Amino acid sequence: MKPGRLTGAEGMICKDILFDEIKAVCPAEKDAPMSQHTTFRTGGPADVLAAPRNAEELLKLLAVCESAGVRCCVLGKGSNVLVKDEGFRGVIVVPGGDFCRIEMQGDVIRAGSAATLSELYLFALKYSVGGFERLAGIPGTVGGAVRMNAGAYDSEIADVIVACTYVENGRIVTAPKELLELSYRHSIFCDSEKRVIISADFRLPEPGRDPDEIRAVFRDYSARRAASQPLSLPSAGSTFKRPEGHHASKLIDGCGLKGYTFGGAGVSEKHAGFIVNNGNATSGDVLHVIEHVRQVVFDRTGVRLETEVEIL
Ligand SMILES: Cc1cc2nc3c(=O)[nH]c(=O)nc-3n(C[C@H](O)[C@H](O)[C@H](O)COP(=O)(O)OP(=O)(O)OC[C@H]3O[C@@H](n4cnc5c(N)ncnc54)[C@H](O)[C@@H]3O)c2cc1C
CATH class of the missing domain: 3.30.465.10 (Uridine Diphospho-n-acetylenolpyruvylglucosamine Reductase; domain 3)
Structure with missing residues (x-):
């Protein structure tokens, strides 16, 4: 396998070859829908999703990807990432087993x-x-x-x-x-x-x-989360990092953006720091809301919000 082989018709063949090489190392899936592997529940397919079960399989998998010149990205629960609708060209690694x-x-x-x-x-x-x-x-x-x-x-x-x-x-x-x-x-x-x-x-x-006493503290903080965060809707938690000297959610709320929606995505009514998937959002919808919020907050306050959520 040579670098850059995952595009066009030739890319299809090479994707198959890469998939076979990975499959020989650990469990893997082709064209894996990332909406099933991220808490936003959006995003197109990854060329390959591989699930190494131990360090040995992980090392072999990374070596296969390295020699193929293919991008490789590890995910946990996908609770801080947004995968674009075009999907991910390369290999998503989701460790399991050991x-x-x-x-x-x-x-x-x-x-x-x-x-x-x-x-x-x-x-x-x-x-x-x-x-x-x-x-x-x-x-x-x-x-x-x-x-x-x-x-x-x-x-x-x-x-x-x-x-x-x-x-x-x-x-x-x-x-x-x-x-x-x-x-x-x-x-x-x-x-x-x-x-x-x-x-x-x-x-x-x-x-x-x-x-x-430990359980009581846990319950207390869980209750605070449930009271302040839109946990019943898919999201990736706080979308933006805390800007120096400010709170992102207060800035967003102060700009009247609570409840702003585009397509299936919107700024949560419960917590302005969360962008949520209201049911049928695409990653494009989420990105639109992110950009709109950043622009309005910058225009009105001069503060540039940076995403905490990683965009793949
Ligand atoms: C409802 C909700 C509430 C949240 N509340 C909080 C909160 O209170 N505080 C907070 O900090 N975050 C919060 N988050 C965000 C998120 O849960 C955290 O950032 C979490 O640590 C991400 O873990 P993950 O396994 O889902 O990582 P992923 O989203 O899968 O990945 C996040 C990043 O870590 C990298 N990564 C994952 N695994 C590995 C690995 N093994 N080796 C190297 N890199 C790796 C990925 O490549 C990616 O860049 C919240 C999210 C949601 C949905």
Whole structure:
């Protein structure tokens, strides 16, 4: 396989060859509709979706993509991405199998990149370890959360992670937290799609806590989410990053954009920071709403909103 082979008639043949090569490595699907793999429930097909079950399969898969010169992007729960209607030209990697494991390793909890934050919270709870209850409502995986340094209610991944193991240039590397450059919705993983997280180690932030008290805190924050966020509609959470010195949702609300709609997408009536799929939105509709909101907010306030949601 040579670079750039996934376009035109020749591209169709090459897509088949690439698919066969990937299928020999791990479970895979051709022309996978990304609306089924993102929480926005929009987006066209990915050429190939591959699901490696362990580090060995992941390394082989990345090597196949590298030698084919094909773009490769890892997804967790797709809760912070918008895939365009044209779909994704390349390979979407959705780790499964061993990547879902969570285990106690000495004095750390090691979680695979495909484990969810709510599973991490429940695992810690079994050992009477608190510290994850405010992150548990974020509907993503450990991989996605580390990449985004996800956070909520004054708690973020950077507070609890101690190290991360990932693939870079065909090698497995473990880096301590200090080298991960974790800051507001940023990490070294944002700088290169080629770094793929395998697992993360978390310190036991608050051992020996009363499980009932941990559960009560979790319920409290879940209730706050349910009260303030449009959880019954597909979205990717807060669409925009928090601009320095401002709150995106307050700026959007202040510009009278709550409830603004285009096609099937709109600014949530419940939380102006969320753009939601009201039922039959395309990614184009969502992008239109994003651009409209950015333009109006800039014209009226001079603040440029940047998307937190990643557009593929
Ligand atoms: C209702 C709702 C509420 C939300 N609330 C919050 C909140 O309170 N706080 C918050 O921070 N976010 C929130 N989000 C956004 C989202 O859940 C987080 O950003 C989450 O961390 C994304 O995880 P994911 O597994 O879905 O990642 P994805 O959306 O699948 O991917 C996000 C990014 O991470 C990369 N990535 C995923 N896995 C890996 C891996 N193994 N290795 C390398 N890169 C990887 C992807 O390539 C992509 O660039 C919310 C979303 C929704 C829908």
